[in-house]
Amino acid sequence: MIDLREKTALAMLALFCAVTLFGCRRPADDASGKGKPGDSKGEVEVTKPVWKSLPRVVEQPGSIQAYEQTQLFARVAGYVRLQRDDEGKIVFDIGRQIRGPKFDKAGNETEPGETLAELVVPELEQDVKQKDALTRQAVAEVEQARKALAAAEANIASMDAGVAEAKALLERWESEYARIAKLVKNGVVDERAKDETQNQFRASAARLRLTEAAVRKAKADRDKATADVTAAQAKVDVTKAVAGRAKAMLGYAKIRAPFDGIVIARRVNTGEFVQPSGGKGEWLFTVARLNPMRAVISIPEADAALLDLGKSAVTLQVPALTGPALPGPLKITRNSWALDPTSRSLRAEVDLPNKDGRLRPGMYLHARIVNPTAEHWTLPTSAVIKKDDGMFCCQIDEMGKVIYRRVQVGRGDGERIEILRCQKVASTTEWDELTGNETFAVRPSGLLDGATVRMMATPK
DSSP states (O other): OOHHHHHHHHHHHHHHHHHHHHHHOOOOOOOTOOOTTOEEEEEEEEEEEEEOOOEEEEEHHHHHHEEEEEEEEEESSSSEEOOTTTTTTBBOOOEEEEOOOOOTTTSEEEOOOOOOEEEEEEHHHHHHHHHHHHHHHHHHHHHHHHHHHHHHHHHHHHHHHHHHHHHHHHHHHHHHHHHHHHHHHHHSSSHHHHHHHHHHHHHHHHHHHHHHHHHHHHHHHHHHHHHHHHHHHHHHHHHHHHHHHHHHHTTTTTEEEEEEEEEEEEEOTTTTTEEOTSSSSSOOOEEEEEEEEEEEEEEEEHHTOOOOOOTOOOEOOOOTTOOOOOOOSEEEEEEEEEETTTTTTEEEEEOOOOOOOOTTOEEEEEEEEOOOEEEEEEEEGGEEEETTTTEEEEETTTOOOEEEEEEEEEESSEEEEEEEEEOOTTSOEEEEEOOOOEEEEETTTTOOTOEEEEEEOOOO
């Protein structure tokens, strides 16, 4: 049983708890959720809107890729012959640096790329020799046609002289015939002399006609010789084109480096027979250009519109990279513009110099992209609370009265958030733009609408 002293102690303890609870109890809030006039919550930390831009920071993984990576295929069928050094080792094996073609300022190739492999194609070599021989034959035919044309021109010149001689002889006998006719009329000579002279005149006329016909034939022969020269020259052009095609096909027998880079894969050996497959069959070599390199980053759909080639700052970290860190911040060099329909992301690329060869295709990287945004009125994130079905800020007027106002918010950076517009006081449909002169509570939780508070200094 409990004695009298224990009962007394229990009674005093119960009385102490009741007094403590009663003394600590706050006045009940009004049922409407608003404080009564004159209610005070003490000092409240306040702030004013700040007009600024809140850059959007995106952190994404990515990878290092070669600036160019090309698979080399066979264009003609043949047996493979690989270059080997004095020790019999394959020269252009994986990891081998290669030199590509050189070009002048006009874009013409001045030096071909290194030959990585050669295909033995005897039939193409013989085809080139045959086409070259046909070209030489066509050139000879052109020379022959030109000489025939020269002979025709000379023949025409000779015929022109014969025509002049025939005309002179015709004129002579015509004059002689007229003279003899007068003498016969006067009885000086007999009719026989007249007939002989007339026959000579007629023979001269016939000779002139024959000579003129021969001239016309010589000119026709000249025209034919001119056409023969044109045809022979055209034949030369055709044979040269055919020979050029044969040489081009033979040129494909050499698998050349398309650019300065490195061999990263080889899938062919000496003596293997390869044939063209239109780019769908087995490739022979895979080569990559390693300076510069590409940093490839996938940008989420929500941030794709903010990406700016000239303004977005990129900082790259390659965990496996030793030595100095990558330079930064960098700029986005290019982006695909269209989103990948599977991942709903935008492909962005940053070009990276790689003269020292530290960067390798396939390396993992971490990218931090800072995307600038337009300037808006902003408040500390702690000044905006979610209440009911919207976002609210707690404005403090000149008299220290608490006024809850619905706001439309934009993007935030974790510390501040954009305030796009603010609902007018005592209105549910009209909205106002902030002016920057408003005062808002930094941490409004617990403040009652309509209550009166004392404002502390605005924090920086």
